[in-house]
Amino acid sequence: MxxxxxxxxxxxxxxxxxxxxxxxxxxxxxxxxxxxxxxxxxxxxxxxxxxxxxxxxxxxxxxxxxxxxxxxxxxxxxxxxxxxxxxxxxxxxxxxxxxxxxxxxxxxxxxxxxNSLPEETQKLLSEKIETLPLDVRIINSCIKNHDIFFLRDLVKLTRRKFAGMRNIGKKSINEMDEFLNSKRLTWEMNV
CATH class of the missing domain: 1.10.10 (Arc Repressor Mutant, subunit A)
Structure with a gap:
């Protein structure tokens, strides 16, 4: 003490x-x-x-x-x-x-x-949204309303966020899901 x-x-x-x-x-x-x-x-x-x-x-x-x-x-x-x-x-x-x-x-x-992705995937992700075989509604919504110009920017989104975009309905969501699956891409890609 x-x-x-x-x-x-x-x-x-x-x-x-x-x-x-x-x-x-x-x-x-x-x-x-x-x-x-x-x-x-x-x-x-x-x-x-x-x-x-x-x-x-x-x-x-x-x-x-x-x-x-x-x-x-x-x-x-x-x-x-x-x-x-x-x-x-x-x-x-x-x-x-x-x-x-x-x-x-x-x-x-x-x-x-x-850069770790295959070159083919890199080229695809670097393409402009307007050159992709997508519905005009998806293209216009991405470019005009959300300043998304490249596929790389679009795949960073969550499916839910994409669904919440203006002028995007169920048909557009299904079309985008099919397109991503056909190109072996997913939502929420960190690229």
């Missing part, structure tokens, strides 16, 4: 020393314009003195000491706010970079799968 208390008090002491060092470094950057103001802050922040204890040391009123401390806190808050904005922006950019990396990895995987 005593060992734990000693460790926690050591931790507290270490934190206290670290805080004093940080505050001292912060004050060394001339947080406020005047030398007296910085000395007042040191007395308040590092040595933990009260306004009334500090005032006679610098021939100031305790209200002036309070004003100096409050001004310093406002400046610190402003600086921290700027840093917080920078960190927030950096975090957003890092998230965007991770998303882009993920997207690139997915596209590379898709390309690798496409």
């Amino acid at each position: 005593k060992k734990q208390k000693k460790n926690s008090s050591e931790i507290y002491l270490t934190r206290e020393i670290m805080m004093r060092e940080i505050i001292s470094k912060l004050l060394d950057t001339d947080l406020l314009s005047g030398e007296v103001e910085n000395k007042v802050l040191k007395e308040y922040l590092i040595y933990g003195k009260t306004y009334k204890e500090i005032a006679p040391l610098f021939k100031l009123t305790h209200f002036r000491v309070k004003q100096i401390v409050n001004n310093a806190f406002a400046i610190i808050k402003s600086r921290l706010s700027r840093h917080e904005n920078i960190f927030s922006t950096l975090k957003k950019q890092q998230t965007e970079i991770e998303e882009l990396k993920s997207s690139i990895a997915e596209k590379e995987e898709t390309e690798n799968q496409f």
